[in-house]
Amino acid sequence: MKKKTATAARSRPVDIVQVLRDGISSHAIPPGSKLQEAKLAKDFAVSRTRIREALTELELRGLIKRVPNRGAEVARLDLTQVFEIYDAREALEGMCVRLATQKAPRETWQEWVEQLREGGPLEKLIDKGDVESYFLHYERLRRRIIEAAENPVLAGMLDSILEKTRVIMRRVQILPGRAATGLKEHRAFVTAMRAGDAERAEQLRRENIRSAIRTLKRFQSFIL
Amino acid sequence: MKKKTATAARSRPVDIVQVLRDGISSHAIPPGSKLQEAKLAKDFAVSRTRIREALTELELRGLIKRVPNRGAEVARLDLTQVFEIYDAREALEGMCVRLATQKAPRETWQEWVEQLREGGPLEKLIDKGDVESYFLHYERLRRRIIEAAENPVLAGMLDSILEKTRVIMRRVQILPGRAATGLKEHRAFVTAMRAGDAERAEQLRRENIRSAIRTLKRFQSFIL
DNA sequence: GGCGCAAATAGTGTCAACATTTCCGTGTAC
DNA sequence: GTACACGGAAATGTTGACACTATTTGCGCC
Structure with a gap:
């Protein structure tokens, strides 16, 4: 500066x-x-x-x-804070997925099921190594879910913690195998949303974030 | 003013x-x-x-x-916001219970198991109709759990939403049968914490808050 | 007597100047 | 040569005054 x-x-x-x-x-x-x-x-x-x-x-x-x-x-945030934020994120994003599944019509998620399907366009992006583009699509899905959850309180909280970890989230995507794993997990919870199974969708979404945390823990020395 | x-x-x-x-x-x-x-x-x-x-x-x-x-x-908060806040609270308090169970030694919760046990001192408080005192004990348990979760981010978020609904929470306690039901539910999740079952403790805590939401929905006209 | 327009009024938004504290460089003494 | 102290510069903290906006009041007209 x-x-x-x-x-x-x-x-x-x-x-x-x-x-x-x-x-x-x-x-x-x-x-x-x-x-x-x-x-x-x-x-x-x-x-x-x-x-x-x-x-x-x-x-x-x-x-x-x-x-x-x-x-x-x-402010510089140390790894301790990052993990604290991720735990909060797990809880909040999980709840968002649950609410979105309950409130929006199931067909809402059809397009995402197709995008994320095995051999679909998003998988091709990752195979090509274009993690950046995949990340943008993922971000759009996230925002769509938050919107569908229709809960400004949750939205505000997620907003306030993501503005601190945006860079970290992007770096995690680049870690070896993370994007491919993430895609499988995204496919899983979106499929549950398409099926209207809010409980399962939340579980899968939370598992997805925990998985990201584990990857982060493994490679933490490369991130910060 | x-x-x-x-x-x-x-x-x-x-x-x-x-x-x-x-x-x-x-x-x-x-x-x-x-x-x-x-x-x-x-x-x-x-x-x-x-x-x-x-x-x-x-x-x-x-x-x-x-x-x-x-x-x-x-700001005056309408019922819509109150329910939004309760959904966020469910996610956050659930996560707190999970983390507290994982991080604190199991014996930590022994005293609360005893306080909350059938025929125990807290049940007697409610039987006497002293809901106010019960509420204070409950608040102390809440703070203890948040402390044990060792996550300032979660703590800050809970703090910021509770300062908006403190009055409402107290009013809910007074609703017919709510305190007694609440006590049973508190007993349930504290018992799970004592047993070290974080997953189940979180589930029970969330069910506890959902139960409070249902009571609130039923009597909403009396609250606001 | 009621309605509309204009001036007065109250309260917020913004700014520039002043006071205070911290930091850094210089000088002197040991 | 090192350590301490003093002083000046720079950045933050605080204040009071000024500008702008919205509301209300009062007057004239319909």
């Missing part, structure tokens, strides 16, 4: 937080960076007051760490 | 939020109350800047609602 981020010239009041959030969660502003109020104020062309409000919000979201009279810096 | 709350004369900077949080979550400051920055600034004997910071925190926690140029008021 040395120079002004190229696109930061927006003077709109609302989304200073949004820009910083995105920057931090994508590691465009890497962990440990110091955030100086005066510099940010100049970059965003606003007063320090607004910057300070934005910083308090980021602090509350746990994205930055502030020490009195010494400034703010982007 | 007309006059200054009697004890509000503290000038300490940190816990303005704490005071307001407690006031709102206990309904001492009832839903719909308008929070005027200038008035609060005078009551707490601090500058408006501090008040505004406190308000942004409360807004992020979902305790107040702010509309631009029109001020802030204590």
Whole structure:
């Protein structure tokens, strides 16, 4: 974080937080960076007051760490916190799958069953080694499920923990065999959703996340 | 919220939020109350800047609602939100019970098995109609479990949703037969914890919360 | 007497200036 | 040569004033 981020010239009041959030969660502003109020104020062309409000919000979201009279810096999360977050994620995503299965008509998931089927388009993506594209599709499925769960409280919580681990999630996908394993597991819980079996779908989704945790534990030295 | 709350004369900077949080979550400051920055600034004997910071925190926690140029008021939550929160709670508390069972030595829960046993002291409390005291014990058990789960992320999330529904939870306890049913269910999941069966303990805890939801649904007209 | 428009009023949003604390470099003494 | 102390610079914390928006009040007109 040395120079002004190229696109930061927006003077709109609302989304200073949004820009910083995105920057931090994508590691465009890497962990440990110091955030100086005066510099940010100049970059965003606003007063320090607004910057300070934005910083308090980021602090509350746990994205930055502030020490009195010494400034703010982007929080680095250690592996302990990552595992804590994953446990929370397991519970929340599991519940989302359950609710989505109960609330949305079964046909909703038909297209995903087809995408994820053995020999289907998504499997071909992984075979080609295009993990990045697969990850984007997976993200879309996740958002669709959260939407179908129709629970803003859950959605907000997931949002607030994912903005901290987005980079880690992407790195996990690249670990040896992870994407292929993940696809099989995704296929499993989506099939259960298509069948309307909410209980089983939740179980499978949770097992899916636990599986990701195990992979992460095995390769943790490569991630952080 | 007309006059200054009697004890509000503290000038300490940190816990303005704490005071307001407690006031709102206990309904001492009832839903719909308008929070005027200038008035609060005078009551707490601090500058408006501090008040505004406190308000942004409360807004992020979902305790107040702010509309631009029109001020802030204590959020009223409708039944829809309450049920959303309970679904999230089911997922999170279930996970807490699972983790607590896995992480803490089994003997930890022995005292609770005894307290909750058939004909035990807690059952006697309910038979006497002292639901209030039972609720306090239950709260202590909850906190003990969260502590044993050793997961600050989960703890923070539960904290942030309970401060919104504390009043509702207490009202549910008073509904006909709810306390007695709750006790049986608590006994069940604590017994599983004592036995070290994390999977079953989680299931039972979740069933316990779903049971509370059903009671709430049945009597919702009396609650809100 | 009621309705509409305009001015006054109250309250929030924003800013620039001032006060305080921390950090870093320099100098001196041992 | 090292350690301690002092001072200056830079960044954060705090305050009061100003600008803008929405609401209400009062006046005139229908």
